[in-house]
Amino acid sequence: MAFGLKRQDLLQWKREVRSGNIAFLTHYWQDPRFPGCNTVTKVGCSDVKKLISWGNKYGLKEEWIDHYQDYPHFDLFGERQKLILRNEQQWGQIRRFNL
Numbered sequence: 001m002a003f004g005l006k007r008q009d010l011l012q013w014k015r016e017v018r019s020g021n022i023a024f025l026t027h028y029w030q031d032p033r034f035p036g037c038n039t040v041t042k043v044g045c046s047d048v049k050k051l052i053s054w055g056n057k058y059g060l061k062e063e064w065i066d067h068y069q070d071y072p073h074f075d076l077f078g079e080r081q082k083l084i085l086r087n088e089q090q091w092g093q094i095r096r097f098n099l
Contacts, residue, residue, distance in 0.1 A: 017044040037077040044073030
């Protein structure tokens with residue numbers, strides 16, 4: 001279940017994804033399959049080859065891509081999420097969600 005997501009942030013993420021850019025969207029999240037993780041970052045790009053290449057830098061496997069409608073993306077959480085957000089200099093999302 002997602003929460004703490006601003007509509008404006010979601011719309012901006014969708015625009016960026018559709019434009020073929022690597023886009024980041026973090027929000028609060030609960031899923032019993034992932035205890036201890038209370039946020040998720042969706043990293044999307046409509047250019048799947050570009051998304052795969054980006055993911056390879058971080059050891060993300062192509063089969064982990066969620067091909068949700070027109071917004072293919074990786075879901076990041078836990079320590080991997082924090083590491084990637086830092087490496088990608090997503091300081092606003094890091095501060096907003098205390099990562």
